[in-house]
Amino acid sequence: MNTYKKILGYALTLPLLFVVGSCGQGGGNGGALGSGNAERVYVAPGEHDEFYGFISGGFSGQLAVYGLPSGRLFKVIPVFSVDAEKAYGFSEETKPMLETSFGTIPWDDSHHPDLSQTNGEIDGRWCFINANNTPRIARISLSTFETEEIIELPNSAGNHSSSFVTENTEYIVAGTRFSVPIPQRDMPIDEYKGNFKGAISFIEVDQETGRFDLSFQVIMPGFDYDLAHPGRGASHGWMFFTTYNTEEANTLMEVNASQNDKDFIAAINWKKAEELIANGDFETMATEYAHNVYDESTQMATSTIKKEVRTLDASKYPGLVYLLPTPKSPHGCDVDPSGEYIIGSGKLSASLTAHSFTKMIDAIENEKFDGDAYGIPILNYDDIVAGVVQQAGLGPLHTEFDGRGNAYTTFFISSEVVKWKLETWEVLDRAPTYYSVGHLMIPGGNSRKPWGKYLVALNKITKDRYLPTGPELAQSAQLYDISGDKMQLLSDFPTVGEPHYAAGAPADLIKPNQVKLYKLEENNHPHAVKNEKDTRVERNGREVHIYMTTIRSHFAPDNIEGIKVGDKVYFHVTNLEQDYDVPHGISMIGANTSELLIMPGQTETFVWEPKKEGVWPFYCTDFCSALHQEMQGYVRVSARNSNVPLKWSLDGE
Amino acid sequence: MKKSKIIMIVGAILLTSLFFLPMWNITLEAPQYPEPIGMNIYINKFQDANPNDIKNINIMNHYVGMKDIPEVIPEFTVFPYFVIGMAILGVLFGLIGNRKLYLVWFALMIAFGSVAMYDFYLWEYEYGHDLKDTAAIKFTDEKGEPMAYQPPLIGNKMILNFKAKSWPRLGAYLMFLGMGLSVFAFYKDKKEKNE
Incomplete structure (x- = not known):
């Protein structure tokens, strides 16, 4: 026993x-x-992740919200592309969000999300993201997780070195990738050199509402502007931009834009720019750009075309811009948490260059220049360089920081993340990625206060990493634990679109500010109805407006007669629910648009143009309740010349 | 003034807390309501425990044919008079200082309280049993009778997927304390007389 x-x-x-x-x-x-x-x-069922991760969708045009460390996807926020699921770009309320000076554009390429900061620390108010193709910047509220504003950028093309925030979110900065004729005009392409210019936009942010105002543009030489980051601490007031194609080539760029041994990091003194603007030292240029704002009170977006922009020609104003020689077409332009080191990742080289802000200021004060480009002083490389991380890997792209004196850089060609030490410039560790990593993200890793626990690497290629899905494969994110001496790969997860770039923040910064529902009494939508008694149908010529409500589990009204072929029928639907997580949807057979997905207390509108006589059903598309399947109704459509009176009812009343 | 008189008067005045503190609370818990929904009952109104709770209780209950929780019930007009009347009476008795009156006041409170509880029970019974014939969901109990959804008078009870909790709230506790003080005042007065 x-x-x-x-x-x-x-x-x-x-x-x-x-x-x-x-x-x-x-x-x-x-x-x-x-x-x-x-x-x-592992985040146990019902538990919450420690961090939010905001990962751009690249060519999907959207922004995906993940939990870290679990890698669970919570929401895809539609930003620059239409989203039929959420009626974004389909509802009458959101259509204006995608207006531009070129008309409505249903898609874009969303690249670099950045989070608002206060005193150089992430504050959890807004996320900003750029549209690369048709240059725009969007603002997403982190209390509703909805896109609230999109501003188009004139004079810009390939809006890539965007959307980076200054230390107190004074400005969102957006640099052009392509230089173009400014203003645009018909001219031979091969007269690029000296004639094309690059515009760098400074968008002022209202600290209360977050609303944008395109304050001014700095007109730069015709280089390509790639990425940017703000100064912080002592370097606050400066913004740093990597450039390539300082050759000013216009064809076979992969060769012709890769000839110079060094390109530049452009350092723009935006405090100086503010002085110039305040003194009236600027040129006002006629142009056209759309400014689209979603108003949470009226729940409607409006689009306005603005007609002019203030410009500052970098060549004309001494002290506004300096050029810092940096090897081989630098991509990432990253500033360490102290604000002293500006790291240029020469993507066609094997080394990283760290410039010293102190040395830069010293060189400027002593006017130690090594020539100029279009009147903009070029500093001497040897005067400003603080250190070089030698032979760290192949094809460095992007660096973030852990707040403990370490930096982490992605290397696209050698497909790895390399950890190195600031000030000693020695490589400490390296970890492979699967495969071909682009950008990386440490929550707060581009701010004064990184939360250096996790690192997310964003990979362009997955090949054999997941179950195959035909020729088109998922791209991926990989999570590393960086709390110890050695980086440890914990997991990888597939992403939405191309996970181009990311920003992260502790959940505690964002969770407490969540809007759970829209209060009906604060709904100022012009077509809202706040109770079933006020529901009605109105005819105005061929236009019919249905003022409808939803509540578990019925529409009011749910029987409508007197609609005629050729009418334009607006369904203005208000969700009367005032309970957390009880949306209703609606869709109409044959409507040439998407469903609506209406949050509690919200009003949304879709248009239906009935083409055939008959009795046509509509129904709730969001599984709202036990009687969801019964949540349905009919519209009777009569011939154009019929005399069926306009009539609506719910349960015969 | 004698301490017993003060105690009696304080006890009577405590009753007036019912004008601004809830007397009773009914809370419904279910897995899909991580934040339970509930209603506070005052002497003159029903109030959401959290914003929109009564609206959401009504939405839940309409599926089984229950009527909406009324905005006004006749008791809301009667109760305030009763409460203010009893408070004045208690203060008056305290000023008179006859300890037998303290016990009379206590007995009146017990009597009126019992009537009020019985009234509350009747309302709950009606609310839980008087179902619309057109209810979408009609459950039956184990005897095959139509299911009733009456919340407990006091205590906890499972009603389908909801755990219904019915308990006094601070206003009622202060009322109980006031009643206790009247009895305490009675003994205190006795002791003071003996000294």
Whole structure:
């Protein structure tokens, strides 16, 4: 009996030893379970993630919201592309969001999300993101997770070095990738050199509402402007931009824009620019750009075309811009948490260059210039460089920081993340990515206060990493634990579109500000109805307006007669629910538009143009309740010349 | 003034807290309501425990044919007079200082309280049993009778997927304290007389 008990005792102890023994091993040789990695990314059912991750959708045009460390996808926020699921770009309320000076554009390429900051720290108010193709910047509210504003950028083309915020979110900065004729005009392409210009936009942000105002543009030489980051601390007031194609080539760019041994980081003194603007030292240029604002009170977007922009020619104003020579078509332009080091990632080289802000100011004060480009002083590389991370990898792209004196850089060509030390410039660790990493993200890793626990690498290629899905494969994000000396790959997860760039923040900064529902009494939509008694149908010539409500589990009205072929029927639907997480949807057979998905207290509108006589049903598209399937109604459509009177009812009343 | 008189008067005045504190609360808990929905009952109104709770209770209950929680019930006009009347009476008794009157006041409170509880029970019974014939969902109990949805008079009870909790709130507790003080005042007065 005793022996039996002993054996049982051992048997019970062994798994315990195994569990204890496996903790803290990390490593990764034994697979995720053996190393404890699974537990480190496991967020138990009902528990919340520690961080929000905002990962751009690249060519999807949207912004995806993930939880970290779990990698769970919570929401895809439509920004620059239409989204039939959420009626974004389809509802009458959101159509104006996608207006531009070129007309309505249903798609774009969303690249670099950045979070609002106060004193250089992430504050959880807004997320900003750029449209690369038709240059625009969007603002997303982090209390509703909805796109609230989109501003188009004139004189810009390929809006890539965007949308980066200054230390107190004074400005969103957006630099052009393509230089173009400014103002646009018909001219030979091969007369590019000296004639094309690059515009860098400074969009002022209202601190209360977040509303944009395109304050001014700095007109730069005809280089390509790639990425940017703001100064902080002592370097606050400066903005740094990487450039390539300082050759000013206009064809076979992969060769012709890659000839110079060094391109530039352009340092723009925006405090100086503010002085010039205040003194009236600017040129007002006639142009056209759309400014689209969604008003949470009226729940409607409006689009306005603006007609002029203030410009500052960088060549004309001494002290406004300096050029910092930086090797080989630098891509990432990253400023460390102290604001002292400006890291240029020469994407066609094997090394990283760190410029010193102190040395830069010293060189400027002593006028130690090495020539100029179109009147803009070029500093001497040797005077400003603080250090070089030698032979760190191939094709450095982007660097972020952990707040403990370490930096992490992605290398596209050698497909890895490299950890190195600021000030000693030595490589500390390297970790492979699967495969071809572009940007990376540490929550707060581009601010004064990084939360240096996790690093997310954003990969362009996955090949064999997941179950195959035909020729088009998911791109991916990979999560590393960077809390220890060595980076540890914890997990990877597929993403929406191209995970081009990301921003992250602790959940505690964002969760408390969440809007749970829209209060009916604060709904100032011009077509809202706040109770079933006021529901009605009105005819105005061929236009018919249906003022409808939803509440579990019916529409009011749900029987409508007197609609005629050729009418234009507006369904203005108000969701009367005032309970968390009870949206209703609506769709009409044959409507040439999307469904509506209406949050509690919200009013949305879709248009239906009935083409055939008959009795046509509509129904609720969001599984709202036990009687969801019964949430439906009919519209009777009569011939154009019929005399069927306009009539509406719910349960005969 | 004698301490017993003060105690009696304080006890009577405590009753007036019912004008601004809830007397009773009914809360419904269910897995899909991580934040439970509930209603506070005052002597003159029903109030949402959290914004929109009564509206949401009504939406839930309409599926089984329950009527909306009324905005006004006749009791809301009667109760305030009763409460203010009893408070004045209690203060008066305290000023008179006859300890037997304290017990009379206590007995009146017990009597009126019992009537009020019985009235509350009747309202709950009606609310839980008087279902619309057109209810979308008609459940039956184990005897095959139509299911009733009456909340408990006091205590906790499972009603389908909801746990219904019915308990006094601060206003009622202060009222109980006031009643206790009247009895305490009675003994205190006795003791003061003996000294």
